[in-house]
Amino acid sequence: MTRHYNFCAGPAALPAAVLERARSELLDYQGRGLSVMEMSHRSDEFVAIAERAETDLRTLLNIPSNYKVLFLQGGASMQFAMLPMNLLGGGGSANFIQTGIWGKKALSEAKHLGYRCHLAASSEASGNTAVPALDALAISNDAAYLHYTSNETIGGLKFDYTPVVKRDDGSDVPLVCDMSSNILSGPINVSDFGVIYAGAQKNIGPAGLTLVIVRDDLLGKTVPGAPSLFDYQLLAEAGSMVNTPPTYAWYLAGLVFQWLQNDMGGLSAMDALNQRKADKLYAAIDASAFYSNPIARANRSRMNVPFVLADAALDNVFLQEADEAGLLNLKGHRSVGGMRASLYNAVPEEAVDALIAFMADFEQRRG
Template identity: 80%
Template structure:
């Protein structure tokens, strides 16, 4: 069997070591005589898996004790509805920094549900090529929270600062961050945020699991008649088990956390590797007259690198030849076109080297 290099934006590459361990434990988990997929989520065996996964995540991210960690379903997109439902029960407005498609979807969902919304900053005016300056952000006087997307997966636009905003009365507004495509790519100061959420299928594990890290003082603020499965307080009290959770995705995510701790050496080591991978690829793009990237250099995403060819008529050939060379899922999102290489944690540096070599060869032959 040959493992190719997978640059998919999600569901994304998983560490080979994690897949191999899961393969070994597939039919018989630690001598129990059954798969994790067949276990009761109430069993001692699965409770131990769940607790170890949370403990490892807390250690990796240095999550303070006054934060609850929820392992949920519905994808990050479900949080677009859950967030305003949980944070606006006492009134106020939802404030957004809109820097791309996912931030736009979060704003649209809150509006669709009838909540009062305000755009505190945007990058649409520059074609989503640069995030708004920190000094330009402005929240409503009744702002209940400020939402932003740390890294826009589709456009490849990443914040180079952590936003902070205070209302006119001096009250600091809780910061809510969609970290779906950047979580665990390096150290994060969790205490800077009220809520961090992320779909698993990029840097955490397989699709089907959503991680929510919520500060305890933000629990219990849900609007009336919020469904139980949408209520952070109920979910926290039940330790993410109001109903049957996505057990196998939770287990695999735990294996990824263990891999980050014990194989990679933690998030500082992962940060250095990710920076090196991204630097290599952007350097190859910038030094070429054949490829280009439109994002302001200080806001270039390390996880998702979009690029276009000088002649779009060559796109089809590029993708076909790349796949034949074992470089998979390089097609850009349908909304922006071009190419996109996602360099998540599980994408090895050798994959980036192979991609750069292919790009250089393709340019020499076609440019």
């Protein structure tokens, strides 16, 4: 069997070591004679799996004790609805920084549900090629929270700062961050945030699981009439098991957490590796007249690297030859075109080296 290099933006590459362990335990989990997929989520075995996953995640991210960790269904997009339902029960408006498609969708959903919304800043004027400066943020005085997307997967735009802000009276505005495509790529200060959420299918595990980290003081602010399955407080009290959770995805996420800690040396080591991978690819793009990247250097994503060819007529040829070379899923999102290489944690450095070598060869032959 040949494993190719997978640059898909999501569902994305998983660590080979995790897949191999899951395969070894697929039919018989630790001598129990059944698969994790077949276990009751209330069983002692699965509760132990869930508890270890949370413990390992808390260790990786150094999550303070006054935060709850939820393992939920629905994808990150479900949080576009759940967030205002959970945070606007005390009144006020949802504030947004919009830097790309996912931030735009989060704002659109809150508006669709009829909640008061305020656009604090947008990067649309720059074509979403640079994030707004911190001093350009215009937060409303009734802000219940400020939402932003730390890394826009489609456009390859990342924040180079954490937008911690205050109201005019000096009180803190809870910061809510969609970290779907860069969580676990390096250390973060969880205490800067009120809520962190992330779809699993990029750096955490397989599709079907969503991670939510929420500060205790933000629980119990649910709007009247919110569905019980959307209520963070009820979900936290039930250990994320108000209903049957995505058990196998939860188990696989736990294996990824163990891999990060035990095999990769934790998030500081992962941070250095991810920076090295991204630096290599951007250097190759910048050194070429055949490839280009439109994002401001300070805001270039380490996880998602979009690039275009000087001659767009060669796009399909590039993709076909890359696929034949074992470099998979390099096609850019349909909304922006071009190419995109997603360099998540599970994409090894040798994959980036192979891509750079292919790009150089393609340019020499076709440029």
